[in-house]
Amino acid sequence: MSTIRVVLVEDHTLVRQGLRMLLETDHELTVVGETGNGRQALELVTELQPDIVVMDLNLPELDGVEATRTIAAEHKNVKVLVLTMESDDVLIRKTLRAGARGYVLKDSPDIIRAVKQVARGQSFFSPLAARLLSADYVNAASGREIDDNLNLLTERELQVLRLIADGNTNKNIARLLTVSVNTIETHRKHIMDKLDLHNTAEMVRFAVRKHVVAG
16 A cells, blocks of 8 residues: 655644654654645645645644645645644635645544545545534535625624725725724624635625625
């Protein structure tokens, strides 16, 4: 049986060393590279072409979601398994949409099994992620959209989204809602994070598609 070649991406050196020791207790796994930096991870993947990247999410320079998105787009044969302490449902959805094939929490006893399974083209999810995916499947089967659900937004965030889609600047929105510009910028960031949107144009298209504003 061929060896599974692994790149480890984890910004805490001691945690990364521990993971390497754990993975290399299994004769089928070989760690061929490691880094604590998201941008360096992309360079390692390009250079080494591993079977799988074990990816943390909180990384300097380029976060794990964006690193995963790039790997999935540019290296079709390289699988990504997210290994993190983050259990936020919005973050799980964002990561899976970015192209991760598995999502496991760091305290899981099944890390080695997860690496093997994902490297061989299957998926592996922690119980929380699996429950979320099950709920998403049920919602999709019943015709309900969940990936960009307006229910993820608070009433104020929905109000800000509507005003942005109507063409208002942050300054105008702050004046209309009698809050600071910094507060509006924070709302804007939360909206983009929750809905996995990346710029104002995408926010406007989303708002029109969901009938938040008229097209």
